[in-house]
Amino acid sequence: MNRLKQLRTIFLTCVTFLTLVPFNSQQAQSPSDRKFADLILHNGVVWTVDSKNSLAQAVAIRDGKFIVVGSNEAALKQRGPKTQIIDLQGNFVTSGFNDNHVHLASAAQFLEFNIMAVSTQEEFVARVKEVIGRLPKGEWIVGGFWGAYDEWAEGSAGGQRREHFAPDMTLIDKITIDYPMFIRKFDNSQFAANQAALRAANIDLSNPQAADVEFLKDSQGRFNGHLRGKGVARLFSTVAPRNFSRERRVQQTKNALAEIARFGVTNVSDMSDDAQLDIYRELHRNGELTVRVHFRPGLDRWKEFADGGIRVGSGDEWIRLGALKGHIDGIMGTSSARFFQPYSHDPNNRGRWRPLMVNEKGEFVEGKFLGYMLDADRAGLQLTVHAIGDEANHLLLNYLQELNKQNGKRDRRFRLVHAQVIAPQDFKRLGQLGIVAEVQPFHLSDDMRWMEERIGHERSKGAYAFRSIQASGAILSFGTDWPGTSASEYPINPMLGLYAAVTRQTTNGKPELGWFPDERISIEDAIRAYTYNTAYASFEEKIKGSIEVEKLADVTVLSRNLLRVAPRELLKTEVIYTIVNGKIVYRRREL
Ligand SMILES: [Zn+2]
Numbered sequence: 007m008n009r010l011k012q013l014r015t016i017f018l019t020c021v022t023f024l025t026l027v028p029f030n031s032q033q034a035q036s037p038s039d040r041k042f043a044d045l046i047l048h049n050g051v052v053w054t055v056d057s058k059n060s061l062a063q064a065v066a067i068r069d070g071k072f073i074v075v076g077s078n079e080a081a082l083k084q085r086g087p088k089t090q091i092i093d094l095q096g097n098f099v100t101s102g103f104n105d106n107h108v109h110l111a112s113a114a115q116f117l118e119f120n121i122m123a124v125s126t127q128e129e130f131v132a133r134v135k136e137v138i139g140r141l142p143k144g145e146w147i148v149g150g151f152w153g154a155y156d157e158w159a160e161g162s163a164g165g166q167r168r169e170h171f172a173p174d175m176t177l178i179d180k181i182t183i184d185y186p187m188f189i190r191k192f193d194n195s196q197f198a199a200n201q202a203a204l205r206a207a208n209i210d211l212s213n214p215q216a217a218d219v220e221f222l223k224d225s226q227g228r229f230n231g232h233l234r235g236k237g238v239a240r241l242f243s244t245v246a247p248r249n250f251s252r253e254r255r256v257q258q259t260k261n262a263l264a265e266i267a268r269f270g271v272t273n274v275s276d277m278s279d280d281a282q283l284d285i286y287r288e289l290h291r292n293g294e295l296t297v298r299v300h301f302r303p304g305l306d307r308w309k310e311f312a313d314g315g316i317r318v319g320s321g322d323e324w325i326r327l328g329a330l331k332g333h334i335d336g337i338m339g340t341s342s343a344r345f346f347q348p349y350s351h352d353p354n355n356r357g358r359w360r361p362l363m364v365n366e367k368g369e370f371v372e373g374k375f376l377g378y379m380l381d382a383d384r385a386g387l388q389l390t391v392h393a394i395g396d397e398a399n400h401l402l403l404n405y406l407q408e409l410n411k412q413n414g415k416r417d418r419r420f421r422l423v424h425a426q427v428i429a430p431q432d433f434k435r436l437g438q439l440g441i442v443a444e445v446q447p448f449h450l451s452d453d454m455r456w457m458e459e460r461i462g463h464e465r466s467k468g469a470y471a472f473r474s475i476q477a478s479g480a481i482l483s484f485g486t487d488w489p490g491t492s493a494s495e496y497p498i499n500p501m502l503g504l505y506a507a508v509t510r511q512t513t514n515g516k517p518e519l520g521w522f523p524d525e526r527i528s529i530e531d532a533i534r535a536y537t538y539n540t541a542y543a544s545f546e547e548k549i550k551g552s553i554e555v556e557k558l559a560d561v562t563v564l565s566r567n568l569l570r571v572a573p574r575e576l577l578k579t580e581v582i583y584t585i586v587n588g589k590i591v592y593r594r595r596e597l
Pocket of ligand 1: 109
């Protein structure tokens with residue numbers, strides 16, 4: 007079983023969470039014991055991520071902040087009658103991981119059900135049984151995205167093809183009588199429905215011409231739930247709920263928060279919908295939010311947020327607003343990232359621009375996207391823009407220069423989101439323009455399956471070129487893009503990202519020396535990119551991102567010393583404690 011599957015199985019079979027202590031129901035302390043710590047962690051190797059890269063043995067925490075970072079003795083001096091003391095037994099501690107890029111609503115849905123990497127009918131049936139075990143009758147099951155790893159197995163460096171898998175819906179019809187299921191192949195080329203869904207959609211199997219739906223037969227000539235044709239998605243959009251109920255989303259969110267805590271992540275930057283923001287607010291009010299959220303709506307909505315008084319720094323330590331996210335091109339997974347030259351495997355394709363770059367006919371409009379940038383920037387909002395192909399990144403840097411010219415230079419911390427393929431001449435501009443490269447290093451482990459096949463060797467030199475980005479003077483910030491695209495899965499686990507950044511290998515250790523090994527970075531720099539630098543990226547480095555007195559007490563305790571272990575061991579490193587605002591939100595079962 008490969009690593010990703012293993013992680014998922016572990017999650018599904020033996021998840022253990024603490025009963026969370028609500029954050030707002032903290033017991034009032036009497037004035038006489040105010041001076042003591044709430045929590046002391048001692049006997050550890052504390053990598054503080056401060057500017058001197060200091061190490062400490064212990065920390066003492068009070069009211070959600072560090073009050074001592076130093077020796078065991080100094081921390082234990084803060085011990086009072088109610089202080090919780092944890093002996094770290096030599097384990098490694100670092101600042102809580104801050105993931106620069108998640109799509110939490112999709113991740114939460116994805117955790118509930120997905121069959122992206124499923125390759126047998128047995129696995130498929132098992133996955134369906136799991137999901138119906140968790141849902142009340144009548145709930146729809148959607149998504150699925152089967153086949154995403156058919157052509158390039160997970161963890162492979164490319165070239166490994168395996169047999170195509172398609173779910174046989176007849177195998178699950180009996181157990182899903184009360185659960186309509188409408189799922190899709192990762193590339194949307196095919197759909198599958200169970201009997202309950204066909205019934206809900208009123209599909210008449212005896213009349214295949216109806217509604218522009220084609221019923222597909224398997225190799226034995228049977229109909230096994232597979233559908234194709236323009237009418238399919240349209241037909242089901244009228245019967246399947248467009249959005250899950252609030253109740254189901256709250257439950258999905260709680261499961262996602264547990265997953266986040268289990269991997270030592272204490273902050274995320276999320277790009278979900280407004281309903282998700284609302285759920286965070288509700289959880290926060292109830293003392294159930296266990297991760298700090300930096301929330302980024304779409305750039306096209308700049309006026310709405312500006313008029314609502316939102317600026318950089320708006321919100322509080324738990325839910326931070328003030329940044330907007332825009333897109334200028336597509337993604338590598340579907341060969342839609344925008345390049346100067348055509349794709350190597352598709353000579354007529356250079357990728358495409360996103361809607362804010364074009365007119366109704368899809369033609370590029372000079373200055374349209376820049377207009378949004380200028381307006382949002384003038385309104386005091388932070389800009390963060392998705393660019394993947396070399397032309398997209400190049401153009402965005404031009405826009406940034408124009409922004410400096412028209413709105414004047416200032417500390418913008420412009421976030422170049424993904425920054426995946428940079429043209430050689432553009433690296434120096436990254437530093438000159440003071441950008442934050444909001445990258446997700448595990449993309450490289452996953453994408454190298456097909457990167458050179460799609461853009462060739464030369465262009466690949468500028469792909470995920472973390473050392474060059476750092477050397478330019480730009481700030482490197484890490485995260486995951488959890489849960490990934492419909493073609494690739496990107497788990498929330500920071501160890502995968504740290505491993506990718508220091509090895510540039512697949513999870514199976516290929517290629518032996520790493521893919522373009524000159525672009526590997528040190529583990530120290532990688533941890534910094536995942537902690538302090540992501541706090542910097544949201545203008546919050548003064549209050550979090552490192553273990554220093556007065557900063558917010560967000561901490562991850564790990565089973566191995568990340569600074570000492572062989573890179574392969576990073577993948578075996580487990581989280582022992584996750585602490586947010588001085589409270590334990592996850593504890594490994596066996597200690
Ligand atoms: Zn994303």
